Amino acid sequence: MDRRYDVVIVGAGLAGLRAAIELGEGARAAVISKVFATRSHSGAAQGGIGAAIANEEPDQWEWHMFDTVKGSDYLADQDAVEIMTRDAPNTIFELEHLGVPFNRTPDGRIAQRAFGGHTRDFGKAPVKRACYAADRTGRVILDTLWEQTLRMGVDFFDEHQVLSLIVDEGICTGVVAYELATGAVVAFHCKAVLLATGGAGKLFKTTSNAFASTGDGMALAYRAGAALEDMEFVQFHPTGIYKLGILISEAARGEGGVLRNADGDRFMERYAPVIKDLAPRDMVSRCILKEIQDGRGIGGQAFVHLDLTHLGPDVIGRKLAEIAGFAKTYAGVDVTREPIPVQPTCHYMMGGIAANADGGVMAGDSGTTLPGLFAAGECACVSVHGANRLGCNSLLDTLVFGRRAGAAVRDFIRTTPTPKPSDRFREQTESRLSRLMAADGTEKIGILMAEMQQVMMEHVSVFRQASGLQAALQKIRELRERSNRISIQDQGHCFNRNLLEAIELGHMLDLAEVVILGALDRKESRGAHWREDFPQRDDEKFLHHTMVRLSGRAPELSYRPVTITRFQPRERTY
Amino acid sequence: MDCTFAVYRFDPAVDRKGRYQRYVVPAESGDKVLDCLNRIRWEQDPTLAFRASCAHGICGSDAMVINGRVALACQKLVRDFNTANHFVIEPLPVFQVIKDLVVDLRPFFEKHRAVRPHLVTNGAHPEKERRQSAENQQFIEPALRCILCAACTASCPITRVNPNYLGPAALLRAFRYICDARDAITLERLRKLDDEDGIWGCETMWWCTEVCPKGIPVTKCLGQIKRLLKKEDSSD
Numbered sequence: 001m002d003r004r005y006d007v008v009i010v011g012a013g014l015a016g017l018r019a020a021i022e023l024g025e026g027a028r029a030a031v032i033s034k035v036f037a038t039r040s041h042s043g044a045a046q047g048g049i050g051a052a053i054a055n056e057e058p059d060q061w062e063w064h065m066f067d068t069v070k071g072s073d074y075l076a077d078q079d080a081v082e083i084m085t086r087d088a089p090n091t092i093f094e095l096e097h098l099g100v101p102f103n104r105t106p107d108g109r110i111a112q113r114a115f116g117g118h119t120r121d122f123g124k125a126p127v128k129r130a131c132y133a134a135d136r137t138g139r140v141i142l143d144t145l146w147e148q149t150l151r152m153g154v155d156f157f158d159e160h161q162v163l164s165l166i167v168d169e170g171i172c173t174g175v176v177a178y179e180l181a182t183g184a185v186v187a188f189h190c191k192a193v194l195l196a197t198g199g200a201g202k203l204f205k206t207t208s209n210a211f212a213s214t215g216d217g218m219a220l221a222y223r224a225g226a227a228l229e230d231m232e233f234v235q236f237h238p239t240g241i242y243k244l245g246i247l248i249s250e251a252a253r254g255e256g257g258v259l260r261n262a263d264g265d266r267f268m269e270r271y272a273p274v275i276k277d278l279a280p281r282d283m284v285s286r287c288i289l290k291e292i293q294d295g296r297g298i299g300g301q302a303f304v305h306l307d308l309t310h311l312g313p314d315v316i317g318r319k320l321a322e323i324a325g326f327a328k329t330y331a332g333v334d335v336t337r338e339p340i341p342v343q344p345t346c347h348y349m350m351g352g353i354a355a356n357a358d359g360g361v362m363a364g365d366s367g368t369t370l371p372g373l374f375a376a377g378e379c380a381c382v383s384v385h386g387a388n389r390l391g392c393n394s395l396l397d398t399l400v401f402g403r404r405a406g407a408a409v410r411d412f413i414r415t416t417p418t419p420k421p422s423d424r425f426r427e428q429t430e431s432r433l434s435r436l437m438a439a440d441g442t443e444k445i446g447i448l449m450a451e452m453q454q455v456m457m458e459h460v461s462v463f464r465q466a467s468g469l470q471a472a473l474q475k476i477r478e479l480r481e482r483s484n485r486i487s488i489q490d491q492g493h494c495f496n497r498n499l500l501e502a503i504e505l506g507h508m509l510d511l512a513e514v515v516i517l518g519a520l521d522r523k524e525s526r527g528a529h530w531r532e533d534f535p536q537r538d539d540e541k542f543l544h545h546t547m548v549r550l551s552g553r554a555p556e557l558s559y560r561p562v563t564i565t566r567f568q569p570r571e572r573t574y
Numbered sequence: 575m576d577c578t579f580a581v582y583r584f585d586p587a588v589d590r591k592g593r594y595q596r597y598v599v600p601a602e603s604g605d606k607v608l609d610c611l612n613r614i615r616w617e618q619d620p621t622l623a624f625r626a627s628c629a630h631g632i633c634g635s636d637a638m639v640i641n642g643r644v645a646l647a648c649q650k651l652v653r654d655f656n657t658a659n660h661f662v663i664e665p666l667p668v669f670q671v672i673k674d675l676v677v678d679l680r681p682f683f684e685k686h687r688a689v690r691p692h693l694v695t696n697g698a699h700p701e702k703e704r705r706q707s708a709e710n711q712q713f714i715e716p717a718l719r720c721i722l723c724a725a726c727t728a729s730c731p732i733t734r735v736n737p738n739y740l741g742p743a744a745l746l747r748a749f750r751y752i753c754d755a756r757d758a759i760t761l762e763r764l765r766k767l768d769d770e771d772g773i774w775g776c777e778t779m780w781w782c783t784e785v786c787p788k789g790i791p792v793t794k795c796l797g798q799i800k801r802l803l804k805k806e807d808s809s810d
Contacts, residue, residue, distance in 0.1 A: 136719065330630070445616075490620045
């Protein structure tokens, strides 16, 4: 089956939906999502969205910019960070106008709270910059944007998995997708494709991410010739519920919660004397693991305590209700009386499809773009997060760059003729799918996936070193070899999750290789990338972005300089 | 320990009606029911179909009937049930089954759309945010917890006898906009609900509140709509 649109947006999270709204009612737009739109993982975002609107305390966008650059360990492109932090206040007001129900101050303005790494006056003390709706900020923004797109009449193709991008003579003119309910392969022909498919937390065993977060968009773009940028930078959020990885928002510490080790000692005071528990995530995750390594995990086990008992039921009820529920349901902990057992959990990909500030996907190192292909949100790397993202900056990223990508696409389709659709791409994908369905190997997808997640966790998570990374690379390549010998046991055409997981596994193995290659190449420690064998940051050799693209069938590394405008790299202490 | 799962199966390609299939799954008391279903799919039977995504009760994908009661599979743990480690898993009632535990939620979302679920305001937007009192925001806050999982609507006794009834989830969303002080069409919204397919379909049976996985006082929120309508009528 074939469908025709002006624009196809892949992914119905905040970036995709914000872009759809910006496109307006003049463009014929389709939103394709592997899950029903409101199930998108943006809805799991808890703590807030950062913007220097100064409703609670003096604040200015330059401070927000500085914090973001410093948080990124000076790897973010500062022109892009400036765009994001300058646009942030307007972004918040726009959301409010669309109906987002933010918590309010006593005088009826949008309330704000403190968050990790966000400071006043270039690092002097924490500042209240995060706008929030209790600890379900992502949920209410997602709902609001989705309801706005319903009003506009955007066409949704929910529960459709995109299998390939249509790139015809170097121009992207559509996607081929698989309808989960029927097994139909559908070609969407269009003038522009926007990838907004989110992250890839499922590369790792312990993650806060959803089952859907398998990096599909990144892998599709990579296979179509786009470059992936800075993929070695993977954020581990410090406070996942022990063993489960379920996120306990940084807002818990923003509201005054503290981390304690087996001695009851508030250990972050030792590592970050100025902002303590509100240090950035890369640091706090390392500190937690250091405490555990040094024998100060609770009861000698691999977790520490997040203590909220002093906050009182009122603050917890109004501002942290969701996480209190998670702690109760999954850990059996009443947060008003007992601390929560926590450990770092894979949370966010700083890297992604190399994109410019208008969503254009880069094709070469010289800044040329792949016409017709755009990317925004977590699947893209603009790069505003560099080596480590600050809390509250991901929602901001999705909305600022989702809107800009939407505007760029709107302009692009005005001047772009409707491409001539060809059946060739759908047919190619159909035969690939038939081959996959007919495979009769003995390997099991679930086992391969578990082995990948295990080896990534063991060697490619918070602490890395050459030998472990080499072992992981070898293992991933072996798994890819084995993945050619799987079989799809479900031969049906209705909600065939078995087939979908085979496709997702292929995507994740490609990405795992890119993550490891970048991590091996970067012989320094910067942000979330910590090399035990190279524990210093090395600006002379590594103040650059890592670019990986497919050359033939093999990944090829290159570098791109970092854009530095206002803030020269300095030592990063808090 | 071993848990026994009797899971509803229906494959439209081969089955004329539903059947139950038995699986034995090794599980720990702290495992989620969803973990067990995943284990069945990964280790025993890859053809079993169900929806799930976030796996911690925020995306709303995996509402189903667990031991006779509507719940999220990712929010219920093995130890939450006193059924000697026996589980009966069935799809949401009211909705048509597509395959196994997957149901067709299109009618659910059509009703959601019917309440005009977006803020309507008059005139130009202010330069910054509109003012809204903290009290007003807190008043609608329970409704903001909704994850559109359809547990309430699927459980509601009225939805079983009146297919045109909007149902608790859509009415809860209507409450969220009716009571949002920033909205400009409160009266119009109220009038639209003023019949048996709307708010008066609710007979205050509390089932929605009982099953809501987010602890939303759904029945009370719906009661606010009734109260406002009565107030309007008496002032006419």
